[in-house]
Amino acid sequence: MNNPVSVVIRNLTPTFNEGRAAVKRSIGQDLTVEADIFREGHDIIRASLKWRRLHGQVWNETAMMPLGNDRWRGTFPLLQIGICEYTIEAWGDEFLSWQEEVQKKFDAGLYELTNEALEGAQIIEAGARRASGSPDAEILTKLARRAQTVSAHELRSFCEDPELVALMSYWANRELSTTLHPFRKVRVDPRRASFSAWYEFFPRSAEGKADSGSKFRDCLNRIEDAKAMGFDVIYFPPIHPIGETNRKGRNNSLKCEPGEPGVPYAIGNFRQGKNGGGHRDVAPELGTLEDFEWLVKETRRRHLEIALDFAINCSPDHPYVHEHPEWFFKHPDGSIKYAENPPKKYEDVYPLNFYNKNWKALWEELSDVLLFWCARGVTIFRVDNPHTKPVAFWEWVIAKVQTAYPEAIFLSEAFTRPKMMHELAKIGFTQSYTYFTWRNTKQELTDYFTELTQTEVKDYFRPNLFTNTPDILPEFLQQGGRPAFLIRAVLAATLSTTYGIYSGFELCENIAIPGKEEYLDSEKYQFKARDWNAPKNIKKFLTSLNRIRHENRALQFFETLRFHPIDNDRILFYSKATPCKENILLIVVNLDPFQTQSGYLQVPLKNFGWLENNAYEVEDLLSGEHFFWSGSQNYVSIDPLTRPAHIFRVRRWLGRKKGLDHYA
């Protein structure tokens, strides 16, 4: 070591995985960093927060401020998508320590300060040398000369001279500074990563025909309908060739009748497609790759994005089976193993062995598949069952894809144990599916979303709240009828900033296989007739929700969610606000799809910086009704059959001037 470490920098936040994983933010957001910073003795410390693009050459920097008890804070803006690295540099500041010494001595009545003046001159001269080549050098040289000749009284004000202080701050002696290692990282995602509404549909079901499938060229109506509802990401289940061997029939039957379309998750058919019939091809029944590229372009023209499903499943007809048999698990007799979860058998899917002797080739191939689709305009991937593949693979492949396409977004569909879900988020997944689907009661929702928004989880885990999926028709939706769909839509759209629905939700489809949470006659296995404008649909309601999300910045911040008291266990009451509180929403949801529920809620006036006697306007953004409230306690009554929630925008009333009400 050339210089010993002089400053201790510890307990930096946000941090997790011992500082080795990147914090998540999206473009335009800030990152606020805190740390304990201290050193021996009494020198005055300065600390600088420094950031740059990953492996960049030049640091940006901003001063950190002490909060007391040796805790420091600094904030920097995130203006470029990609990975940004940051660190802290701190040092005992020679000039400020000298200034304080002069102040203290003079103020204590010690006027013999010749040595101090000469010492100051030396410190300033050294500053001038560091500034050499800049016009500041000359100014500092003059100031140093002045320091040599000033009287004690003059020295007292000289040491606080604003020009001197500013220049010595800029040209500080950092020879003995300490820089935090290893550098920390923040991953800056596109805005869509932290604020978006997803709409999932099977391209083959675009037109809702009972006995045949739609093609890519038929999908624009569905996409425009989704756009009209306010969705901005269109997510397709796998679009690749579907295997024929052991193909499943309707309702997951082992027997497949001729003409049945098969499950899109049984990927690969070496007989189809230009690129081998695997993950780089589209199923010919949907059209050609050119058709798909046309659809991507048309969708983008409408300011929506298409997300693809990245499902690492191989049907027995996948080209890998022949080209790379070494990538699969084998029986002792050399035959390839199908997937099993004893006693269940999945004979139409061969799992890949990520640890096979030729694993590097497999990993490279899978990353190439992702890059193939990125090159064709798809940079959003919903990843199927990532928890059944090595975490190390995801860490590697996401970093690789995002190096080439920094805007790429990966949504983790890991419905699994909590620690695995969180780890996948920490190592790179942009968004994550959640347990939301199974959280229904007030206590469950409060506990879960308090954990997601009020703990370190908020810095790495972005919940994408799906109300339903092709695999999950929750019991609450099966039982609760149309009101249940409205309730879950409000919750999904307001508890998090990203959410999604699987098509059919807007039609309140709720027929399950008895005793299961799976759809009866699921379109995973068959063509499906649908009237996309069927009566009693909730498309208008969804449209309102998405409009409210766009018009209210409060719904674009995730971690400002707070739950508040209401004296009824069937009503959930929470608020969302922007950090500066210029947009505040109070959201009240009747969780009971059958009965009207009422109660007294406690508006958290203190959280908004309001007084107990402030009057405020309350506007229900769903109904357009206006109310005038004052005080914290107010009454609500909600009939789920008409509208199961209030989304109140609240504004403090400042008074009436020239016949007009004014609001803060």
Added chain:
Amino acid sequence: MNNPVSVVIRNLTPTFNEGRAAVKRSIGQDLTVEADIFREGHDIIRASLKWRRLHGQVWNETAMMPLGNDRWRGTFPLLQIGICEYTIEAWGDEFLSWQEEVQKKFDAGLYELTNEALEGAQIIEAGARRASGSPDAEILTKLARRAQTVSAHELRSFCEDPELVALMSYWANRELSTTLHPFRKVRVDPRRASFSAWYEFFPRSAEGKADSGSKFRDCLNRIEDAKAMGFDVIYFPPIHPIGETNRKGRNNSLKCEPGEPGVPYAIGNFRQGKNGGGHRDVAPELGTLEDFEWLVKETRRRHLEIALDFAINCSPDHPYVHEHPEWFFKHPDGSIKYAENPPKKYEDVYPLNFYNKNWKALWEELSDVLLFWCARGVTIFRVDNPHTKPVAFWEWVIAKVQTAYPEAIFLSEAFTRPKMMHELAKIGFTQSYTYFTWRNTKQELTDYFTELTQTEVKDYFRPNLFTNTPDILPEFLQQGGRPAFLIRAVLAATLSTTYGIYSGFELCENIAIPGKEEYLDSEKYQFKARDWNAPKNIKKFLTSLNRIRHENRALQFFETLRFHPIDNDRILFYSKATPCKENILLIVVNLDPFQTQSGYLQVPLKNFGWLENNAYEVEDLLSGEHFFWSGSQNYVSIDPLTRPAHIFRVRRWLGRKKGLDHYA
């Protein structure tokens, strides 16, 4: 990478400073480690906790056990003083996963298991290859052969064969295991580091003469007296030559009269001693280095240790001033700066500049000083003001000394801001002075000791509770008379496992400079007359406390301290217990030195695993009185003038047999 990382290992505890600092334990203790351990898919995971001497060749290992929710725990014993490194190795276990598959399939009624049997044979054969060279190889080869021929029914029991399971567990396939990096460390200290009682005295005051100093050869009486009271570490303030230039007189006077002995902390007099008159010499008025070595040997013969003060202070007469002027701070005119804390001046002390151009030589020299005294039988150092020297210096020098003398103990005298105090403990100090001296009320003591014993602090910070020091005569002792000394002694001796007193405490000396917490006529500056057996001394009481500490293992555990309710704010009620609860103490201290206080306390029967109606014997170890209690609520009344505390040993009463009471 040769193999991809297959298992995720996270959130290891205990941990602090992001895993880079060593946990503290003492010899004979265990270390219990927990971590989140998981991987993709459904394979059965095994995890092994591994440990060895730092940089050792061979790992010891023990199986970790799953606690649920992917959390695992393992414990290993610490049997050797020094640094021990440890890590976790975890893997998906091929054999156990195969075993589970066979069990599940068979139990689900699938009896066609030929492939499974052959696969098992392959797995066992591979185990035999790993065992080659051991007698196990042959047994495994036979078992593999059997696997090839067994029926499905036989396979079901064969896969659970105890010999097979044991051998396949031992010879597990760890080719794809993951090992946690970097390795973690635990510092194993001698027992004295975590359990000892310190007695501090100035050697020149050993005989208590008013006008002249004692010598090393006169110290044995004082040491034997301390031993009789039950102390086991004798701590001397600096014993080195004392500077003459600007020597301070009595009560810190700037004027020193001829014959005044000077402050031992103004170290160095180039006119004295064989080794330059600095930190390697003893003051000639105390005797010779040989006399000191004789005293060390005599003290050790009595099973006590001498601790020296490591004070990096230089008087203007220190040999370094002439030999290494570059090690000091200088005025612009080239003269050396004395210590200042404006407006205070310390003209008898020159501080060292740890960042001078020749800093490496300074650091080496200081480490050589410590090694010099280690070689002379002193391995316990009380370090003066470590927070005014670089943290990096302490980290380096403590590691260096402990590499040569693993038993070395460093006590940090950092009365400073909390984060610096904690950091010094994290980077290597064995024990630390605390804020105990200024914590007097029930709330203050409860809060402080809850933080020290119930948070991660317990894994790195060992509080050595000093009741007083030559610099600190707390107001409580000044005001509260003899009862205050008894109260603080009980608290110090029972709240922590290490504590100390500065001599004079046992005589209840409490005359301060008015308005300050400093001793009047402090022996730091002068000779001091004392009758070491003065009337009203509390030597018997201290002797009882130390005896109780030795006889009750509960007082040798730090983190089992718990506070319990009592309905009087002037009474502190807490318990100490061994982990297995075979020794339980209830300690009740009247914090009011003036008045009798009484109240109802709540015995935490549940904590001991007792029932509400259990009867138990309560023995006051200070008075010898016995009581019989039952239920949790009991009454105490404590007169501080007779005895300000109860130390109850409690034992559950099992019943009477043959005329004798039996206890658990």
